[in-house]
Amino acid sequence: GEDVEQSLFLSVREGDSSVINCTYTDSSSTYLYWYKQEPGAGLQLLTYIFSNMDMKQDQRLTVLLNKKDKHLSLRIADTQTGDSAIYFCAESEPPSAGTASKLTFGTGTRLQVTL
C-alpha cells in the first residue's frame, strides 16, 4: 500500500533556507503535493509536481523530485516567521474514470522559524 514519510520537526532562522523532505513508496504516483497547515486551519495547497518532472520552481518555493529514490523535497528560500506551520507531503495515484484524486498524506513536518 501507499506510505508517505516525513521528518517531524525542522527549525531554521529567519532569512535562511528551509528544506523539508519526504519519501513515498507508491511507484504509480502521478502527482506529488505540498500542503501547508497553520494552527486551527485547513490545508492550503502550496505547490505540486507531476511525476515526470524533476523540478518545479514557484517564487520562493522549489520542489525537487527524485523518482528513482522516491524522494521529494520542498525548499523555501528566505524563510519568514509567517512560514511557521506544518507542511504535509501527499501523493496521489492516477484517478479512475469519474473520480478525483485520492491523496495519501505524510504525518507532517512542523517548521519553526526563529528570529
Place this chain on the structure above:
Amino acid sequence: DAGVTQSPTHLIKTRGQQVTLRCSPKSGHDTVSWYQQALGQGPQFIFQYYEEEERQRGNFPDRFSGHQFPNYSSELNVNALLLGDSALYLCASSGVNEKLFFGSGTQLSVL
C-alpha cells in the same frame, strides 16, 4: 468566490451519539472528498462523492457514511461515536481529475 465551507467549526458529542457534518464545495466543483485528521497525524481519506454516489472509500468502518446532494454539497455522518473519532474532519472539493481544495475543517470532540 467562496472556497470550500464547512459547518459547524467545532462540535462536542458524547460516546454513542451520532453526528452530521456539512460541506459546501468551491464554486464549479462537483466532487467532494472527506478526510479525518487525528491530532499529530496527517489527514486520512474517508470517502469521495461524485454525482451523488460514493465513488471511493478508505479504510473506515460502516459507522461512517455520507451523502451528496444535487447542488454538490455533502454531509458526513458518524454513528455510535467512539472516543477515537475525535479529530479534525476536512472536506475537499475538486472537479474530476483536478486538484483538491480543502475547507478549514470541523473539530469534533467526543467525550
